Amino acid sequence: MIIGRILENEKRVKFNVEIHCNNCGVIVPGGLQTGESYFQTDDFKNELEKLRQNYLCGICRDKKRIKK
Numbered sequence: 001m002i003i004g005r006i007l008e009n010e011k012r013v014k015f016n017v018e019i020h021c022n023n024c025g026v027i028v029p030g031g032l033q034t035g036e037s038y039f040q041t042d043d044f045k046n047e048l049e050k051l052r053q054n055y056l057c058g059i060c061r062d063k064k065r066i067k068k
């Protein structure tokens with residue numbers, strides 16, 4: 001999964017974070033990628049934090065979609 005931005009021809013940084021589904025609590029294997037210039041910036045940290053707080057696993061996301 002890609003977060004933030006990756007500029008054209010920019011190197012990608014791959015990193016792993018542990019993300020829990022906010023509904024069922026399952027741990028989602030978080031192989032993430034972002035652009036080298038974005039990695040570890042304040043924006044990057046905010047975005048990662050938001051992702052952590054809002055993340056739903058595929059199953060819960062599907063359930064939510066059906067309910068709507």
Ligand SMILES: [Zn+2]
Nearest residue numbers: 021024057060
């Ligand atoms: Zn879930």
